[in-house]
Amino acid sequence: MADESPRIIGERRVLGVVPGRPPVGERKDPQVDDSVMVWPHLLVRHAVVAVAMLLVVLILSILFDAPLREIANPTETPNPEKAPWYFAGLQELLARFHPVVAGVLVPAGIVIGLVTLPYIDRNPAMAANRRKVAVATFTIFLVAWIALTVVGFAFRGPNWSWVWPWQEWHGEL
Amino acid sequence: MESYGRRRFLSRVWRWTAGVVAAAGAWTTWDVLRPGRSASAGPVRTVSPEQVTQTGVLEISEMSGYLTRVDDEIVALWWRCPHLGCKVPWCESSSQFECPCHGSVFNRVGEYRRGPSPRGMDHYSTTTENGVIVVDTAAVSDGDPPGEESIDEPPTGPECLGSEAGS
Amino acid sequence: MSLSGRVRQSVVGRSIWRSGDVATDRDRATKHWSSFLLHLYPVKVRREELAFRYSWFLGVISLVLFASLFVSGMYLMFFYVPSPATAYGDIEYLQTEVAFGQFIRNVHRWSAHLMVLAVAAHMTRVFYRGAYKPPKEFNWVIGVFLLVLTLLMSFTGYLLPWDQLAYWAITVGSSMAAFAPWIGDQAQQALIAGDQVGSATLIRFYVLHVAVLPGLMVFLVMFHLWRWRKDSMLSQPEESEHG
Numbered sequence: 083m084a085d086e087s088p089r090i091i092g093e094r095r096v097l098g099v100v101p102g103r104p105p106v107g108e109r110k111d112p113q114v115d116d117s118v119m120v121w122p123h124l125l126v127r128h129a130v131v132a133v134a135m136l137l138v139v140l141i142l143s144i145l146f147d148a149p150l151r152e153i154a155n156p157t158e159t160p161n162p163e164k165a166p167w168y169f170a171g172l173q174e175l176l177a178r179f180h181p182v183v184a185g186v187l188v189p190a191g192i193v194i195g196l197v198t199l200p201y202i203d204r205n206p207a208m209a210a211n212r213r214k215v216a217v218a219t220f221t222i223f224l225v226a227w228i229a230l231t232v233v234g235f236a237f238r239g240p241n242w243s244w245v246w247p248w249q250e251w252h253g254e255l
Numbered sequence: 256m257e258s259y260g261r262r263r264f265l266s267r268v269w270r271w272t273a274g275v276v277a278a279a280g281a282w283t284t285w286d287v288l289r290p291g292r293s294a295s296a297g298p299v300r301t302v303s304p305e306q307v308t309q310t311g312v313l314e315i316s317e318m319s320g321y322l323t324r325v326d327d328e329i330v331a332l333w334w335r336c337p338h339l340g341c342k343v344p345w346c347e348s349s350s351q352f353e354c355p356c357h358g359s360v361f362n363r364v365g366e367y368r369r370g371p372s373p374r375g376m377d378h379y380s381t382t383t384e385n386g387v388i389v390v391d392t393a394a395v396s397d398g399d400p401p402g403e404e405s406i407d408e409p410p411t412g413p414e415c416l417g418s419e420a421g422s
Numbered sequence: 423m424s425l426s427g428r429v430r431q432s433v434v435g436r437s438i439w440r441s442g443d444v445a446t447d448r449d450r451a452t453k454h455w456s457s458f459l460l461h462l463y464p465v466k467v468r469r470e471e472l473a474f475r476y477s478w479f480l481g482v483i484s485l486v487l488f489a490s491l492f493v494s495g496m497y498l499m500f501f502y503v504p505s506p507a508t509a510y511g512d513i514e515y516l517q518t519e520v521a522f523g524q525f526i527r528n529v530h531r532w533s534a535h536l537m538v539l540a541v542a543a544h545m546t547r548v549f550y551r552g553a554y555k556p557p558k559e560f561n562w563v564i565g566v567f568l569l570v571l572t573l574l575m576s577f578t579g580y581l582l583p584w585d586q587l588a589y590w591a592i593t594v595g596s597s598m599a600a601f602a603p604w605i606g607d608q609a610q611q612a613l614i615a616g617d618q619v620g621s622a623t624l625i626r627f628y629v630l631h632v633a634v635l636p637g638l639m640v641f642l643v644m645f646h647l648w649r650w651r652k653d654s655m656l657s658q659p660e661e662s663e664h665g
Contacts, residue, residue: 117466119450124467125460131479132486139490139536143528150517153510154589156618157316159341161355163590166580168538168573173594177357177371181338185598186606196545196566200559208552220549241355241416254587255535289608290615290622319618335618340597341590356594373601395617 149255161240164254170234171227177242192223296393303386304329312345312363318390320379321345323363325406331379331390332365337398338372346415350408352376353416360416363408367401374398462647464654471654476551480544481650485643487537491575494530495632502582504628506621509584534576541572561649564642571639578631581624592627593619 103109118124151160165173175184203216210217239245239252247253299318307313307329312321320333332352336343341356351368352361359370367375375398379390429435440456443449451465470476501516501523503509516523545565548554554562581592596619600610615622 116469118469118472119447120463120465120467121450121454121460123472125463127472128479128482131482135483135486136490139487139529139533142532142536143525146528146532147524148528148531149587150513150583151585151587154506154584154586156319156589156620157342158586159344159355159590160586163341163356163594165591165595166577167535168542168576169595172598176339176598179371181371181373181598181601182603185339185601186603189598193566193570196569197563199549200554200556200562203555206555208555210550210552213552217550224546242357243416254591255531285612288612288615288626290611296617338597340593340618 162238162242162252164235164238164252167231167235167253167255170232171230172234174230174234174238297391299390299392300384301388301390304383304388307388311347311350314345315390318379318392320390320392322388322390325364329381329383329388330364331381331388333377333379333392333395335377336372337374337377338370343376344415348412349410349414350412351410351414353414355416358416360414362404362406364406365398366404366406367398368404374400462644462651464651467654478543478547480540480547484537484540484544487533487540488639488643490533491530491537492636494526494533497526498530499632504582504624506584506624509582509624513583513585530579534579538572538576541569545569558649558653561646561653564646564649568639568642568646571635571642575631575635575639578627578635581619581627582631584624589619592623 164170172184172189175188178184203213205213205216207213236247236251236253237244239250245252299315301315301318301322302313304324307322307324309324309326312323312332314321314334318331319335320331323330323332334342334344336354336356336359338354338357338359341354343352343354343359343361345351346353350363352363352365354360354370354372357371359372360368361372361376362368365376365378377398378396379392380394380396381391382389423431430439442452444453454460454463454465498516501520502512513527516527518524548562548565577592577595581588592614596610596614599613600606602609611617613626614620615626
């Protein structure tokens with residue numbers, strides 16, 4: 083909307099205009115529409131991911147059978163005795179520390195720490211390089227936890243002794 | 256002011272009622288879920304005292320445990336490890352209890368030697384009726400905390416645990 | 423007009439799909455809100471959310487695995503009686519006699535393991551993106567509860583086959599509860615319904631696994647998605663005028 087003649091806007095005379103654009107009072111800021119409709123853009127992607135994930139489950143289920151051991155026998159503890167893999171890190175801690183520490187304080191601390199995280203970390207920055215403390219702390223805990231889980235899951239054999247997984251395999255899924 | 260008082264009274268009444276109902280619900284839930292004395296626990300007739308020797312232990316699966324003795328006193332141990340509940344087997348070669356799960360070790364009468372267990376093995380109370388030891392599996396008492404052993408019986412041989420166990 | 427178009431325009435069709443003609447984004451938004459299934463989603467999202475690197479789609483992967491577990495679990499329930507006398511035999515029967523029985527059990531097992539992984543990874547990704555920051559703090563808290571619920575679901579399901587793996591893993595896992603201060607012994611006994619894992623434990627874990635925990639889970643997942651939808655609109659308030 084070109085405007086070449088002087089205009090009155092709000093009882094003031096406009097002295098200068100930029101060719102090709104409306105006077106200052108009528109201008110709109112350029113607005114980049116950064117949003118997209120969920121249907122179809124996001125939903126199509128979700129559908130593809132869903133089908134891909136189901137395919138993964140399907141293939142795993144065709145290739146590998148779920149384990150089934152002998153019937154439960156309360157008079158005989160298998161050796162090694164392993165908790166489900168997601169508790170292998172906890173079990174590894176339990177072999178090293180007093181159960182109050184490893185079985186109660188650590189798990190409770192993890193859950194309480196995660197729940198309170200957004201109320202402790204009040205730094206509004208989103209980019210990783212502007213919240214180094216939070217990222218570093220979380221990463222240390224994450225790596226430690228993954229390491230404990232891997233050790234408990236794959237590197238422990240009879241009597242909870244150290245084994246190399248490529249020599250003896252005792253992991254249970 | 257009278258109607259204000261009545262409103263406040265009614266609003267308090269329903270709040271208190273809701274609180275009482277919630278508390279009753281929580282109490283009921285807890286009481287329902289809390290286990291009663293399990294059907295299997297109770298007195299178990301085992302063997303005559305003469306069969307229990309001072310040199311080893313006698314495994315009795317009906318009582319989920321072991322019988323042994325110190326002089327005249329019968330000791331009835333629950334085989335559950337106080338650490339995390341694995342069954343603690345008797346190791347013949349070393350003459351001690353060795354848990355395969357995390358390597359807790361106990362002496363012949365269930366006293367703590369080493370490993371992550373917080374205490375010695377738990378005991379049942381026993382009585383003797385008509386020449387038979389009766390073990391009450393519903394009456395369990397905690398094992399002693401780690402400390403001096405009351406019997407002087409060092410391991411008699413190689414342990415059943417691997418050498419790296421119990422780290 | 424296509425067949426589906428004709429069905430949609432019929433009296434019955436219009437009573438089911440109630441939106442009118444669609445020409446503008448505003449019409450599309452109206453149609454979106456009026457659909458029961460779509461209304462869990464926001465109408466619009468920021469363009470960056472479409473990219474794989476934004477979320478790695480871990481949230482939707484978790485949801486798909488939960489759906490897979492829900493469906494395969496239904497099949498398993500037809501063949502399973504939660505009692506020590508029958509449970510193990512039921513699993514053997516399922517694996518050897520029932521058509522696709524082994525396959526369905528495999529789907530349930532691997533979906534469960536993958537779901538634990540996916541939920542944990544989802545949480546990790548959300549942390550590194552900083553997406554737990556205001557106004558999304560509470561949705562993060564719901565997410566933590568969902569992670570705990572996922573672990574509990576997996577843990578209670580672990581006992582049900584009643585084999586050596588199940589029995590001793592649950593014995594060890596539940597013994598940890600006994601070390602909680604003051605209420606430890608009571609909590610452990612309430613959890614396994616007695617001194618030792620037995621028939622009372624099996625039925626208790628079964629009820630938790632098929633009724634209590636999934637109910638909680640569905641409720642919390644809906645809450646989680648609803649907050650996600652609300653927050654996705656909040657982060658760009660000016661968009662609503664541009665529909």
